[in-house]
Amino acid sequence: MKILIAGGAGYIGSHTVQELILDGYDVTVFDNFSTGKRDFLPSVRIFEGDLMDKKSIEEAFDKTDFDAVLHFASLIEVGESYANPSKYYTHNLFSSLNLLDVMLKKGVNKFIFSSSAAVYGNPETSPISEDHPLRPINPYGQTKYFVEKILEDYDRAHDLKFISLRYFNASGADPEGQRGEVHNPETHLIPNILLFLLDKRDSFFLYGTDFPTPDGSAVRDYIHVKDLAKAHVLALKRLSLKPESEFINLGTNKGYSVLEIIDKVEQITGKPVRYTTSPRRLGDPPVLLASKDKAERLLGWTLEYSDIETIIQTAWNWHSKL
Secondary structure (H helix, E strand, C coil): CEEEEECCCCHHHHHHHHHHHHCCCEEEEEECCCCCCHHHCCCCEEEECCCCCHHHHHHHHHHCCCCEEEECCCCCCHHHHHHCHHHHHHHHHHHHHHHHHHHHHHCCCEEEEEEEHHHCCCCCCCCECCCCCCCCCCHHHHHHHHHHHHHHHHHHHHCCEEEEEEECEEECCCCCCCCCCCCCCCCCHHHHHHHHHCCCCCCCEEECCCCCCCCCCCEECEEEHHHHHHHHHHHHHHHHHCCCCEEEEECCCCCEEHHHHHHHHHHHHCCCCCCEEECCCCCCCCEECECCHHHHHHHCCCCCCCCHHHHHHHHHHHHHHC
16 A cells, blocks of 8 residues: 655654554655654655645645555644644644645545544543543644544545544654654653753753642653554554544553652653642643553554553663664
């Protein structure tokens, strides 16, 4: 199969590119390299373009007859989405619409979407299953929610078949050290702790000590990026064999608090983590845990790298190397 991966040079996209190539797929990466890294990519066909420019998408499709598309190219910073919602609504919605419209024009009807646990908002139950009400509480989450609604409408109107994968906390790095997490700004917990220990950050803030959790800090579900990438390959295989649209969580069904992560980091690195407490951030739920039952049942997905020790160790190896 010939696959187009939009945003394939990013953190999760590049890991997925590697997994697809290892599985024998013919991969083309479409990226504007505003945040993606060429160094993350194995030997692969690259088309430099922007999803906000429909003409450049059409040029990529003119060069290859694609069988399916994976879409990773979204803006992802929750804090920035609060400060600049127009940027998020404009980019995340129009880039997706442009890509979908070119797909339909070219007769491609298989689509894997990079969604988010942010579509759920503040959870009513835990762990969260896919039938939980969708009530996003920030502009970033709203954009993922709206794209999912667009996909449902395109399925009804155009027979576009999709699997929307709702990520929880992507973490860790390639065990072989070829690619890892690099964001600017970096907002994710584990890399921020590690960058602080490596003197790449002046301070580390613990946001919120009064959550209704056992130790007062927020609890999250951390999934290794390599397991996340493997789920995309399995989703693509399912969509090829059984073209039915689905929404599927990708998490581990297990959570760790911020203070527990700090303790694990100290154990693995041998370095003390000195932090400054700060008030909760806007829109932070106390607990976010995914039910992985549907992913296991429909995709045959199993976790190989998502124990918290492997996540932190591979991330520490990656950031130390950098």
